[in-house]
Amino acid sequence: MTEPEDGGVVLTPEQKRQRNRRNVALALALGSLVVIFWLVTVFKLGGAVLNRPL
Amino acid sequence: MSFAHDEPIETGALPALPGPSLAGVEDYLALLKPRVMSLVVLSALVGMVAAPEGLHPVLGAISLLCIAIGAGASGALNMWWDADIDAVMARTATRPVPAGRVQPGEALAFGMTLSVGSVLTLGLVANWLAAGLLAFTIFFYVVVYTMWLKRWTPQNIVIGGLAGAMPPMVGWAAMANAVSLESALLVAIIFMWTPPHFWALCLIKSDDYARAGVPMLTVVAGPDETRRQILLYALALAPLGVAPAFIGLGGWAYLAISTAGGLAFVAHAVAVYRRREGEPARKAAGRLFGFSLIYLFALLTALLFEKLAGLPAVSWA
Numbered sequence: 001m002t003e004p005e006d007g008g009v010v011l012t013p014e015q016k017r018q019r020n021r022r023n024v025a026l027a028l029a030l031g032s033l034v035v036i037f038w039l040v041t042v043f044k045l046g047g048a049v050l051n052r053p054l
Numbered sequence: 055m056s057f058a059h060d061e062p063i064e065t066g067a068l069p070a071l072p073g074p075s076l077a078g079v080e081d082y083l084a085l086l087k088p089r090v091m092s093l094v095v096l097s098a099l100v101g102m103v104a105a106p107e108g109l110h111p112v113l114g115a116i117s118l119l120c121i122a123i124g125a126g127a128s129g130a131l132n133m134w135w136d137a138d139i140d141a142v143m144a145r146t147a148t149r150p151v152p153a154g155r156v157q158p159g160e161a162l163a164f165g166m167t168l169s170v171g172s173v174l175t176l177g178l179v180a181n182w183l184a185a186g187l188l189a190f191t192i193f194f195y196v197v198v199y200t201m202w203l204k205r206w207t208p209q210n211i212v213i214g215g216l217a218g219a220m221p222p223m224v225g226w227a228a229m230a231n232a233v234s235l236e237s238a239l240l241v242a243i244i245f246m247w248t249p250p251h252f253w254a255l256c257l258i259k260s261d262d263y264a265r266a267g268v269p270m271l272t273v274v275a276g277p278d279e280t281r282r283q284i285l286l287y288a289l290a291l292a293p294l295g296v297a298p299a300f301i302g303l304g305g306w307a308y309l310a311i312s313t314a315g316g317l318a319f320v321a322h323a324v325a326v327y328r329r330r331e332g333e334p335a336r337k338a339a340g341r342l343f344g345f346s347l348i349y350l351f352a353l354l355t356a357l358l359f360e361k362l363a364g365l366p367a368v369s370w371a
Contacts, residue, residue, distance in 0.1 A: 011074055018078050025079045036116055040179050043110045 077160065081150040085133055085161055086126030086168075093350070094125040094221045097244060100354045101225030101237050103361040104303060108229045109180060117180045117228040121221055124172035124188045128195040128217070130165030134158055135200050139266040145259055165196075180228035187227050191220040205267070208274040215248030216241075236303045243298075244350065246291040250284045250323060251346040257281070257326070257339035277335075281327045284342070288323035292316030295353055302367045305360040309368055312356070315349045322346075 011019065042049075098121045102114055109117065133140065133151050141152035150156035169192050177185030199214030207213075222240035227233055253271055256263060257280060260272040271280045295312045298304035304312065322342040329338040360367075 009074060015074050015076065018076060019074075021079050022075075022077070022082075025082070036119075036175075039112055040116060043112050046110075 075157065075160065076154075077150065077156045081155045082164060084150050085130040085156065085164060086123075087129030087132075088126075090129060090218070091122050091126050094218075095122045096351065096354050096358070097240065098122070098221035098225035100357050100361075101222030101240060102229045103358055104222075104236060104240075105226040105229035105234075108231065113179050114229060117176055117184065118225065120172045120176035120179065121188060121224050121228070123168050124176070124192055125221065127165045127168035127172060128192045130161050130168065131192075131196040132200045134161035134165060135196070136204070137161075139205075139268060142266045143259075143262040145262055176228065181231045183231055183233075184224055184228035187220065187224045187233075191217050191224060194220075206269065208269050208271040210269070211252045212249050215245050215252075218248055219244035235301060236298070239294075239297055239301065239303065243291070243294055243353065246287060246294055247346065247350055250287045250291065250319075251343065251350075253280050253284050254326065254339045254343035254346060258336060258343070278330065281330065285320075285323045285327045288320045292320050295319075295349075298357065299368045300370065304357055305365045305367050307365065308353070308356045308360055311352050315352055318345065319349050 095118065098118055102118060133149055136146075137149075137151040137158055140146035140149050146152065151158055151161050169189075173185050173189045173192070176188055195214070195217035199210065199217055203210040203214050219241045222244070223233055223237040226237035226240075256270045256272040257277055260270070260277065263270040264273045271283060275283075293316070295316045296309065299306075299309035299312065319342075322338070322345050325338040326335075326342050329335045359365075
Protein backbone atom coordinates (compact mmCIF):
# COMPACT_ATOMS: atom_id res chain seq x y z
CA MET A 1 0.00 0.00 0.00
CA THR A 2 1.39 3.44 -0.95
CA GLU A 3 -0.03 6.89 -0.23
CA PRO A 4 -0.17 9.38 -3.12
CA GLU A 5 0.22 13.11 -2.63
CA ASP A 6 -3.55 13.75 -2.34
CA GLY A 7 -3.72 11.53 0.77
CA GLY A 8 -5.72 8.75 -0.89
CA VAL A 9 -4.85 5.08 -0.75
CA VAL A 10 -3.43 3.21 -3.70
CA LEU A 11 -3.88 -0.54 -3.50
CA THR A 12 -1.09 -2.91 -4.34
CA PRO A 13 -1.76 -5.41 -7.16
CA GLU A 14 -2.19 -8.16 -4.51
CA GLN A 15 -4.77 -6.10 -2.60
CA LYS A 16 -6.61 -5.40 -5.88
CA ARG A 17 -6.63 -9.11 -6.71
CA GLN A 18 -7.99 -10.01 -3.25
CA ARG A 19 -10.65 -7.30 -3.50
CA ASN A 20 -11.76 -8.58 -6.90
CA ARG A 21 -11.99 -12.13 -5.53
CA ARG A 22 -14.06 -10.91 -2.56
CA ASN A 23 -16.34 -9.01 -4.94
CA VAL A 24 -16.90 -12.12 -7.07
CA ALA A 25 -17.62 -14.21 -3.94
CA LEU A 26 -20.07 -11.58 -2.69
CA ALA A 27 -21.82 -11.48 -6.07
CA LEU A 28 -22.11 -15.26 -6.08
CA ALA A 29 -23.50 -15.22 -2.52
CA LEU A 30 -26.09 -12.57 -3.41
CA GLY A 31 -27.02 -14.43 -6.61
CA SER A 32 -27.41 -17.63 -4.59
CA LEU A 33 -29.71 -15.83 -2.15
CA VAL A 34 -31.92 -14.70 -5.03
CA VAL A 35 -32.15 -18.30 -6.33
CA ILE A 36 -32.78 -19.65 -2.81
CA PHE A 37 -35.65 -17.24 -2.12
CA TRP A 38 -37.09 -17.90 -5.57
CA LEU A 39 -36.99 -21.66 -4.86
CA VAL A 40 -38.52 -21.17 -1.41
CA THR A 41 -41.35 -19.15 -2.93
CA VAL A 42 -42.04 -21.77 -5.60
CA PHE A 43 -41.93 -24.75 -3.24
CA LYS A 44 -43.89 -23.00 -0.49
CA LEU A 45 -46.64 -22.18 -2.97
CA GLY A 46 -46.52 -25.69 -4.43
CA GLY A 47 -49.64 -26.76 -6.30
CA ALA A 48 -51.61 -23.96 -4.68
CA VAL A 49 -50.26 -21.56 -7.30
CA LEU A 50 -52.73 -23.06 -9.81
CA ASN A 51 -55.66 -22.91 -7.38
CA ARG A 52 -57.27 -19.68 -8.58
CA PRO A 53 -60.31 -18.73 -10.68
CA LEU A 54 -59.52 -18.52 -14.37
CA MET B 55 -16.85 31.05 29.68
CA SER B 56 -15.73 29.82 26.33
CA PHE B 57 -17.05 26.97 24.27
CA ALA B 58 -13.96 26.92 22.15
CA HIS B 59 -11.28 24.32 22.76
CA ASP B 60 -8.35 25.94 24.49
CA GLU B 61 -6.07 23.12 23.55
CA PRO B 62 -5.60 21.73 20.05
CA ILE B 63 -7.05 18.25 19.65
CA GLU B 64 -4.39 15.56 19.77
CA THR B 65 -5.28 13.76 16.59
CA GLY B 66 -2.18 11.65 16.91
CA ALA B 67 -3.74 9.98 19.97
CA LEU B 68 -6.59 8.55 17.91
CA PRO B 69 -6.25 4.88 17.01
CA ALA B 70 -5.02 4.35 13.49
CA LEU B 71 -7.64 3.21 11.05
CA PRO B 72 -7.03 -0.24 9.61
CA GLY B 73 -5.61 -0.22 6.10
CA PRO B 74 -7.25 -1.85 3.10
CA SER B 75 -8.35 -5.40 3.83
CA LEU B 76 -5.89 -8.14 3.02
CA ALA B 77 -8.48 -10.86 3.57
CA GLY B 78 -8.93 -13.43 0.85
CA VAL B 79 -12.11 -15.41 0.22
CA GLU B 80 -10.43 -18.43 1.83
CA ASP B 81 -9.94 -16.40 5.04
CA TYR B 82 -13.67 -15.78 5.30
CA LEU B 83 -14.31 -19.48 4.64
CA ALA B 84 -11.81 -20.33 7.42
CA LEU B 85 -13.82 -18.11 9.80
CA LEU B 86 -16.72 -20.54 9.32
CA LYS B 87 -14.64 -23.44 10.76
CA PRO B 88 -15.43 -25.80 7.86
CA ARG B 89 -14.34 -28.97 9.69
CA VAL B 90 -16.69 -28.28 12.59
CA MET B 91 -19.35 -27.37 10.05
CA SER B 92 -19.05 -30.78 8.40
CA LEU B 93 -20.00 -32.49 11.68
CA VAL B 94 -22.88 -30.03 12.13
CA VAL B 95 -24.16 -30.76 8.61
CA LEU B 96 -23.96 -34.53 9.11
CA SER B 97 -25.63 -34.52 12.53
CA ALA B 98 -28.36 -32.08 11.45
CA LEU B 99 -28.96 -34.17 8.32
CA VAL B 100 -29.42 -37.28 10.48
CA GLY B 101 -31.97 -35.37 12.57
CA MET B 102 -33.81 -34.32 9.42
CA VAL B 103 -33.80 -37.75 7.78
CA ALA B 104 -34.89 -39.47 11.01
CA ALA B 105 -37.76 -37.02 11.54
CA PRO B 106 -41.26 -37.76 10.26
CA GLU B 107 -41.82 -36.44 6.74
CA GLY B 108 -42.85 -32.82 6.90
CA LEU B 109 -40.92 -30.59 4.52
CA HIS B 110 -40.26 -30.71 0.78
CA PRO B 111 -36.71 -32.03 0.13
CA VAL B 112 -35.70 -28.75 -1.54
CA LEU B 113 -36.88 -26.76 1.48
CA GLY B 114 -35.14 -29.34 3.67
CA ALA B 115 -31.88 -28.80 1.78
CA ILE B 116 -32.17 -25.02 2.18
CA SER B 117 -32.92 -25.52 5.89
CA LEU B 118 -29.78 -27.65 6.21
CA LEU B 119 -27.81 -24.86 4.52
CA CYS B 120 -29.22 -22.38 7.06
CA ILE B 121 -28.15 -24.64 9.96
CA ALA B 122 -24.65 -24.98 8.44
CA ILE B 123 -24.34 -21.21 7.92
CA GLY B 124 -25.59 -20.58 11.47
CA ALA B 125 -22.92 -22.94 12.83
CA GLY B 126 -20.28 -21.23 10.68
CA ALA B 127 -21.43 -17.82 11.89
CA SER B 128 -20.97 -18.86 15.51
CA GLY B 129 -17.46 -20.03 14.56
CA ALA B 130 -16.69 -16.59 13.11
CA LEU B 131 -17.97 -14.87 16.27
CA ASN B 132 -15.89 -17.29 18.37
CA MET B 133 -12.78 -16.33 16.38
CA TRP B 134 -13.61 -12.63 16.78
CA TRP B 135 -13.87 -12.90 20.58
CA ASP B 136 -11.00 -15.35 21.11
CA ALA B 137 -8.44 -13.67 18.84
CA ASP B 138 -6.24 -12.79 21.84
CA ILE B 139 -5.93 -16.37 23.11
CA ASP B 140 -5.83 -17.84 19.58
CA ALA B 141 -2.75 -15.70 18.95
CA VAL B 142 -0.71 -17.41 21.69
CA MET B 143 -1.73 -20.99 20.88
CA ALA B 144 0.28 -22.77 18.18
CA ARG B 145 -2.82 -24.65 16.97
CA THR B 146 -4.81 -21.45 16.34
CA ALA B 147 -2.20 -18.72 15.77
CA THR B 148 -2.60 -18.90 12.00
CA ARG B 149 -6.36 -18.28 12.10
CA PRO B 150 -7.39 -15.23 10.02
CA VAL B 151 -7.99 -12.77 12.89
CA PRO B 152 -4.88 -13.41 15.07
CA ALA B 153 -2.77 -13.64 11.91
CA GLY B 154 -3.98 -10.14 10.98
CA ARG B 155 -5.53 -11.07 7.63
CA VAL B 156 -9.07 -10.28 8.82
CA GLN B 157 -9.80 -7.32 11.10
CA PRO B 158 -11.77 -8.17 14.30
CA GLY B 159 -14.57 -5.85 13.18
CA GLU B 160 -14.82 -7.66 9.86
CA ALA B 161 -15.13 -11.02 11.63
CA LEU B 162 -17.79 -9.59 13.97
CA ALA B 163 -19.82 -8.10 11.12
CA PHE B 164 -19.48 -11.30 9.07
CA GLY B 165 -20.57 -13.50 11.99
CA MET B 166 -23.49 -11.29 13.02
CA THR B 167 -24.77 -10.94 9.45
CA LEU B 168 -24.69 -14.68 8.87
CA SER B 169 -26.21 -15.41 12.30
CA VAL B 170 -29.20 -13.14 11.80
CA GLY B 171 -29.57 -14.13 8.15
CA SER B 172 -29.46 -17.89 8.81
CA VAL B 173 -31.95 -17.74 11.71
CA LEU B 174 -34.46 -15.56 9.84
CA THR B 175 -34.17 -17.60 6.66
CA LEU B 176 -34.64 -20.88 8.57
CA GLY B 177 -37.73 -19.38 10.21
CA LEU B 178 -39.18 -18.43 6.84
CA VAL B 179 -38.23 -21.66 5.07
CA ALA B 180 -39.00 -24.22 7.80
CA ASN B 181 -40.58 -22.94 11.00
CA TRP B 182 -39.87 -20.64 13.93
CA LEU B 183 -39.26 -23.48 16.39
CA ALA B 184 -36.25 -24.59 14.37
CA ALA B 185 -35.15 -20.96 13.94
CA GLY B 186 -35.44 -20.41 17.70
CA LEU B 187 -33.37 -23.53 18.41
CA LEU B 188 -30.72 -22.36 15.92
CA ALA B 189 -30.65 -18.92 17.56
CA PHE B 190 -30.31 -20.59 20.97
CA THR B 191 -27.44 -22.73 19.63
CA ILE B 192 -25.55 -19.69 18.29
CA PHE B 193 -26.20 -17.74 21.51
CA PHE B 194 -25.07 -20.65 23.67
CA TYR B 195 -21.85 -21.17 21.70
CA VAL B 196 -20.89 -17.50 21.41
CA VAL B 197 -22.10 -15.98 24.68
CA VAL B 198 -22.35 -18.86 27.17
CA TYR B 199 -19.36 -20.92 25.98
CA THR B 200 -16.98 -18.48 24.26
CA MET B 201 -17.51 -15.33 26.32
CA TRP B 202 -18.28 -16.88 29.70
CA LEU B 203 -17.41 -20.52 30.35
CA LYS B 204 -14.25 -20.96 28.27
CA ARG B 205 -12.05 -18.66 30.37
CA TRP B 206 -13.79 -19.36 33.67
CA THR B 207 -14.23 -23.07 34.40
CA PRO B 208 -12.63 -26.39 33.45
CA GLN B 209 -16.19 -27.57 32.81
CA ASN B 210 -16.22 -25.19 29.81
CA ILE B 211 -16.43 -27.83 27.11
CA VAL B 212 -18.77 -30.06 29.13
CA ILE B 213 -21.48 -27.40 29.36
CA GLY B 214 -20.49 -25.58 26.17
CA GLY B 215 -20.64 -28.88 24.31
CA LEU B 216 -24.43 -28.52 24.28
CA ALA B 217 -24.07 -25.99 21.46
CA GLY B 218 -22.23 -28.48 19.28
CA ALA B 219 -24.71 -31.20 20.18
CA MET B 220 -27.87 -29.30 19.19
CA PRO B 221 -27.88 -29.64 15.35
CA PRO B 222 -29.81 -32.97 15.25
CA MET B 223 -32.60 -31.35 17.28
CA VAL B 224 -32.60 -28.27 15.03
CA GLY B 225 -32.75 -30.53 11.96
CA TRP B 226 -35.57 -32.61 13.43
CA ALA B 227 -37.48 -29.45 14.38
CA ALA B 228 -37.02 -28.05 10.86
CA MET B 229 -38.72 -31.12 9.38
CA ALA B 230 -41.34 -31.92 12.01
CA ASN B 231 -41.95 -28.57 13.74
CA ALA B 232 -41.46 -30.43 17.02
CA VAL B 233 -38.80 -31.85 19.29
CA SER B 234 -38.74 -35.48 20.31
CA LEU B 235 -37.10 -38.11 22.48
CA GLU B 236 -35.20 -39.38 19.44
CA SER B 237 -33.66 -35.99 18.67
CA ALA B 238 -32.91 -35.41 22.38
CA LEU B 239 -31.06 -38.75 22.45
CA LEU B 240 -28.92 -37.74 19.47
CA VAL B 241 -28.13 -34.48 21.28
CA ALA B 242 -27.22 -36.45 24.42
CA ILE B 243 -24.84 -38.73 22.48
CA ILE B 244 -22.90 -35.79 20.97
CA PHE B 245 -23.01 -34.00 24.34
CA MET B 246 -21.39 -36.98 26.10
CA TRP B 247 -18.94 -37.52 23.23
CA THR B 248 -17.56 -33.95 23.33
CA PRO B 249 -15.63 -34.01 26.66
CA PRO B 250 -13.53 -37.15 26.02
CA HIS B 251 -12.95 -35.97 22.42
CA PHE B 252 -11.63 -32.55 23.45
CA TRP B 253 -9.81 -33.72 26.58
CA ALA B 254 -7.87 -36.23 24.47
CA LEU B 255 -6.72 -33.26 22.36
CA CYS B 256 -5.97 -31.26 25.53
CA LEU B 257 -3.69 -34.03 26.80
CA ILE B 258 -1.58 -33.48 23.68
CA LYS B 259 -1.89 -29.67 23.54
CA SER B 260 -1.94 -28.91 27.27
CA ASP B 261 1.00 -26.46 27.04
CA ASP B 262 -0.89 -24.45 24.45
CA TYR B 263 -3.92 -23.99 26.71
CA ALA B 264 -1.75 -23.23 29.75
CA ARG B 265 0.11 -20.52 27.82
CA ALA B 266 -3.21 -18.98 26.75
CA GLY B 267 -4.55 -19.09 30.32
CA VAL B 268 -7.55 -21.21 29.34
CA PRO B 269 -8.58 -23.31 32.37
CA MET B 270 -8.89 -26.62 30.56
CA LEU B 271 -9.19 -29.68 32.81
CA THR B 272 -5.63 -30.74 31.95
CA VAL B 273 -4.33 -27.36 33.16
CA VAL B 274 -6.47 -26.99 36.30
CA ALA B 275 -6.85 -30.58 37.55
CA GLY B 276 -3.88 -32.19 35.82
CA PRO B 277 -3.50 -34.98 33.23
CA ASP B 278 -4.29 -37.83 35.64
CA GLU B 279 -7.68 -36.42 36.64
CA THR B 280 -8.36 -35.70 32.96
CA ARG B 281 -7.63 -39.35 32.12
CA ARG B 282 -10.04 -40.48 34.87
CA GLN B 283 -12.77 -38.17 33.57
CA ILE B 284 -12.20 -39.35 29.98
CA LEU B 285 -12.70 -42.95 31.12
CA LEU B 286 -15.87 -42.08 33.06
CA TYR B 287 -17.37 -40.24 30.09
CA ALA B 288 -16.41 -43.11 27.76
CA LEU B 289 -18.16 -45.59 30.06
CA ALA B 290 -21.29 -43.42 29.98
CA LEU B 291 -21.07 -42.77 26.24
CA ALA B 292 -20.81 -46.41 25.12
CA PRO B 293 -24.31 -47.49 26.34
CA LEU B 294 -25.80 -44.14 25.37
CA GLY B 295 -24.50 -44.64 21.82
CA VAL B 296 -26.36 -47.95 21.59
CA ALA B 297 -29.62 -46.52 22.99
CA PRO B 298 -31.11 -45.38 19.63
CA ALA B 299 -31.47 -49.07 18.73
CA PHE B 300 -33.74 -49.51 21.76
CA ILE B 301 -36.17 -46.65 21.15
CA GLY B 302 -37.07 -47.41 17.56
CA LEU B 303 -34.51 -45.11 15.94
CA GLY B 304 -31.59 -47.36 14.97
CA GLY B 305 -31.62 -50.66 13.06
CA TRP B 306 -29.46 -53.79 13.29
CA ALA B 307 -26.53 -52.20 11.43
CA TYR B 308 -26.60 -49.29 13.84
CA LEU B 309 -26.79 -51.65 16.81
CA ALA B 310 -23.74 -53.59 15.59
CA ILE B 311 -21.68 -50.49 14.77
CA SER B 312 -22.56 -48.64 17.97
CA THR B 313 -21.83 -51.71 20.13
CA ALA B 314 -18.45 -52.41 18.52
CA GLY B 315 -17.63 -48.69 18.39
CA GLY B 316 -18.59 -48.17 22.03
CA LEU B 317 -16.40 -51.06 23.18
CA ALA B 318 -13.48 -49.75 21.10
CA PHE B 319 -14.02 -46.26 22.51
CA VAL B 320 -13.81 -47.61 26.07
CA ALA B 321 -10.71 -49.65 25.14
CA HIS B 322 -9.02 -46.47 23.82
CA ALA B 323 -10.02 -44.59 26.98
CA VAL B 324 -8.58 -47.40 29.14
CA ALA B 325 -5.32 -47.16 27.16
CA VAL B 326 -5.23 -43.40 27.81
CA TYR B 327 -5.92 -44.05 31.52
CA ARG B 328 -3.14 -46.61 31.86
CA ARG B 329 -0.40 -45.00 29.75
CA ARG B 330 0.54 -41.83 31.61
CA GLU B 331 4.15 -41.11 30.74
CA GLY B 332 6.11 -40.08 27.68
CA GLU B 333 5.46 -40.99 24.06
CA PRO B 334 3.11 -43.96 24.75
CA ALA B 335 0.79 -41.61 26.71
CA ARG B 336 0.86 -39.07 23.91
CA LYS B 337 0.17 -41.73 21.28
CA ALA B 338 -2.72 -43.18 23.29
CA ALA B 339 -4.34 -39.73 23.59
CA GLY B 340 -3.80 -39.11 19.87
CA ARG B 341 -5.39 -42.45 18.99
CA LEU B 342 -8.41 -41.74 21.22
CA PHE B 343 -8.83 -38.31 19.60
CA GLY B 344 -8.70 -39.82 16.11
CA PHE B 345 -10.98 -42.73 17.00
CA SER B 346 -13.53 -40.45 18.66
CA LEU B 347 -14.02 -38.69 15.33
CA ILE B 348 -14.41 -42.00 13.49
CA TYR B 349 -16.84 -43.25 16.17
CA LEU B 350 -19.21 -40.32 15.90
CA PHE B 351 -19.10 -40.23 12.09
CA ALA B 352 -19.74 -43.99 12.02
CA LEU B 353 -22.78 -43.70 14.30
CA LEU B 354 -24.27 -40.81 12.37
CA THR B 355 -23.63 -42.28 8.92
CA ALA B 356 -25.05 -45.66 10.03
CA LEU B 357 -28.28 -43.95 11.08
CA LEU B 358 -28.29 -41.89 7.89
CA PHE B 359 -27.90 -44.87 5.56
CA GLU B 360 -30.47 -46.93 7.46
CA LYS B 361 -33.02 -44.17 7.12
CA LEU B 362 -32.20 -43.44 3.47
CA ALA B 363 -32.29 -47.17 2.62
CA GLY B 364 -35.60 -47.56 4.45
CA LEU B 365 -34.22 -50.23 6.79
CA PRO B 366 -36.45 -50.89 9.79
CA ALA B 367 -35.49 -50.04 13.35
CA VAL B 368 -34.74 -52.91 15.70
CA SER B 369 -37.97 -54.36 17.05
CA TRP B 370 -37.81 -55.74 20.59
CA ALA B 371 -41.43 -56.81 20.79
